[in-house]
Amino acid sequence: MLFEDLKGKRVLVTGSTEGIGWAAVQAFAAQGAKVGFNGRSAPRDLAQRLQAFEQAGVDAEFFAADLSRTPDCEHLVQDFVARFGGIDVLINNAGGLVGRKPLADIDDAFFDAVHDLNARSALMTTRFALPHLKAAAQASGQTSAVILVGSVAGYVGGGPGAGLYGAAKAWLHNIQKNWVNFHTVDGIRFNTLSPGTFDTAFHADKDDEAKARISAGIPMKRFGQPQDAAAAFLFFASHQASAYVTGQVLDINGGQFMP
Ligand code: NAP
DSSP: OTTGGGTTOEEEESSOSSHHHHHHHHHHHHTTOEEEEEESSOOTTHHHHHHHHHHTTOOEEEEEOOTTSHHHHHHHHHHHHHHHSSOSEEEEOOOOOOOOOOGGGOOHHHHHHHHIIIIIHHHHHHHHHHHHHHHHHHHHSSOEEEEEEOOTHHHHOOSTTOHHHHHHHHHHHHHHHHHHHHHGGGTEEEEEEEEOSBSSGGGTTOOHHHHHHHHHTSTTSSOBOTHHHHHHHHHHHOHHHHTTOOSOEEEESTTSOOO
16 A cells, blocks of 8 residues: 555644644655654644544654744654654754845844744754654654645745745755765755645735735636645655655746746
């Protein structure tokens, strides 16, 4: 069966109480993986979610951590490892616009906030997870996986006031090349999933008219749905499916942009 090797794998998905991350959490759970999900605070329906997982025989846990902050990245990894005994797959999904500011209004605080959320979070979480991913690969004889979540903005520069966001995503598209060069030896694969425009809280600032205008410019004439990205996470995570795939960026954007 496709992705069979994900059964029992310990998967940490950051920024995953809703949207693309939550769809990924559910997809891994459906494969029998052990899943950690994360947000700055617990979702209101946490008890129901955990109960549903338990009833389905899924080993899942929520971890509160603000990954803009390095100590939280470290604690998240420590807490996940304490709960599940190691990490096989890390998905650095936490990210967002923070806000929109044109060049003339950008100050140090805004620069820091955008880079802390989108770049530092993935960098530091990966850094703290590294020894655990390496140990998991050694113990299993299979590759561990780190998956970054980039963006179409990483190629095209981002929309109005989103230049720093686009640049931070381009930074992610790039930094995995260094990690591939120096950590393939540790048995870890690094890949990036790069969404186009997805229908999540990320676009809460847009009305229906704006959404229709954006959809019209996408060859598939619609926003992506969180489930549209889920199988790609499974693919990159699965040694069985993608053991020889590393350093790649997979664009999931309905044809919106073709690098
Ligand atoms: P979303 O629906 O807005 O969900 C964001 C998730 O991240 C929530 O669970 C949120 O929970 C969590 N989060 C936010 N700040 C966090 C922090 N500092 N530390 C830990 N968790 C945090 O987002 P999405 O649209 O699914 O986006 C997921 C990823 O895809 C992001 O990296 C985004 O940049 C990228 N992306 C999205 C689109 C799109 O069109 N939607 C396009 C390209 C790329 P809390 O609020 O509780 O913290």
